[in-house]
Every structure is written in C-alpha cells, then in structure tokens.
Amino acid sequence: MAPACETGSLPAGPSMGVILEELRRLQAVEMRFAAIQRDRESKSLQVELRQRQIRRIDEKLQENHRKARECQIRLDALSLDVAVREEAVDKHRQALNKAKTNKEYAAILTAMNTEKADNSKVENSILQLMDELQVMKTEGAVIEAERAKLLVHAATAEEALKAFDAQSQQERDGLTAGREAFAGKITAAAIDIFNRVAMRHEGEAMAPVTKLRPKRDEWACGGCNMKVALEVVNALQTRDDILLCNVCGRILYLDAPTAHKSARV
Numbered sequence: 001m002a003p004a005c006e007t008g009s010l011p012a013g014p015s016m017g018v019i020l021e022e023l024r025r026l027q028a029v030e031m032r033f034a035a036i037q038r039d040r041e042s043k044s045l046q047v048e049l050r051q052r053q054i055r056r057i058d059e060k061l062q063e064n065h066r067k068a069r070e071c072q073i074r075l076d077a078l079s080l081d082v083a084v085r086e087e088a089v090d091k092h093r094q095a096l097n098k099a100k101t102n103k104e105y106a107a108i109l110t111a112m113n114t115e116k117a118d119n120s121k122v123e124n125s126i127l128q129l130m131d132e133l134q135v136m137k138t139e140g141a142v143i144e145a146e147r148a149k150l151l152v153h154a155a156t157a158e159e160a161l162k163a164f165d166a167q168s169q170q171e172r173d174g175l176t177a178g179r180e181a182f183a184g185k186i187t188a189a190a191i192d193i194f195n196r197v198a199m200r201h202e203g204e205a206m207a208p209v210t211k212l213r214p215k216r217d218e219w220a221c222g223g224c225n226m227k228v229a230l231e232v233v234n235a236l237q238t239r240d241d242i243l244l245c246n247v248c249g250r251i252l253y254l255d256a257p258t259a260h261k262s263a264r265v
C-alpha cells in the first residue's frame, strides 16, 4: 500500500499560470470589496434599526397625545356641566327665599338637592379624569425621554455610517481602479467566469486545492472541502486553465508549495 502511495506523487509542472495568478489577485480585490460592503451593511442596518425604533416611538407618542386630548375634551365638557348645574343650584336657592308655601319650599329644596347630588357625581368623574390625564402626561414624558435617547443613538449610527463611507472611499477608489486594471491582463471571458462565481460566493471565486494527506494523492477543494479528482489536479499542474470545483463551482488553483517542491525533486 505504501509504495503505491509513494509513486502517486504529482508530475513536475509549471508553477501557477498567469491567468490563475491574476485571478487570485482579482479575488483579493473582490474579497476586500465584499468585506467593506459587509461592514457598510452592518452600519447601514444599525441606522435602519434606529429609524424603525423612532417611527415606533413616534406612533406611541401620537397615541398618547391623542388619548390625552380626548381626556381633556371630556374634562372640559364635564366642567361646563358642573358650571351649568351650579347656576341651577343658585337659582333654586334664590327661589327658596321666595317660596310662599311649605309645599313649594319642599319641592324646590328636593330639586336643589338632586342637582347638588348630580353635581358631586360629575365632580367625582372630573377628579378621576384628572388623575387619568396626569398618568397619561407622565407616560408621555417617559416616551419623550426615550425618544430623545433614540434620536441620539440614531444620530450616532448615521455619523458612523458617514464616517465609514468617507474613510473607505479612498480604498474603494483604489480597489475599483485595481479591478479595472485586470481587464488588460486577463481575457474578458475569464473575468466573466470569475464574476459569475464571485457573485455566488460573496467575492470568494477562487478556492485552493489542498492535499488531504501528505503521502497520498487525495486532494480537496478549500472552498467546500469536497474531493477534487486527480485529473483536475494534474491539469492545474500542467495548464493555465480555469477549472471549476464540481461541487461548489469555485475556480480551483494549486496552493501546496510543499507538494510542488517534492514533485520537482
């Protein structure tokens, strides 16, 4: 078993070809782009989250104000009711003085007392409503304070995003220029394949083919860890071709300098 493994080493081949080497450089650019994009997205998500929170708290505050307004309107109506009843009590009191008979006096007194009793009921309702209004106002103040804090958080998140954009602008410009420069070094078809694969794997279009065990010709794709056929490894050794992993579709390259060295001896 051991001798078979010894003889299974790869044939000597040229080092990585120009196309694959350039594609690896392009991949480094794309990975950096993707990393910047991920950072930006997480910062942008923070801004969105804060804005959503502010919208929710604005709704809460509006609801609180609406309820307080309704309560105030009811209070105003009840206060008017009390005033009207007090006027009626006054009139009854004046009428009492002018009553000519006991019967008339008693009737006026009863009417007046009914009015007074009704009035004290309304006054109780007023006190209850005033309590409710106070609770609403306290709640409103708490919501306002919470909103003020959220506004600060939102401003901080927006500033962080702006600062990130300003800070990463130069790097992104450099990467864009670098990305464009590859058009002169690699064929459009190769870039096309690269871009399609990169889109599927967040910029990670390339995967190294690595040896699973030092003394055996068993190779795996570094992107998905699935086995890569020996013919593919041989082809990578001898040709500067774009070969894709059968499983994940990444562009394969050899990244085993020790294997190279031992193969060349």
Ligand SMILES: [Zn+2]
Pocket (backbone or CB within 6 Å): 207, 221, 222, 223, 224, 225, 226, 245, 246, 247, 248, 249, 250
């Ligand atoms: Zn793979």
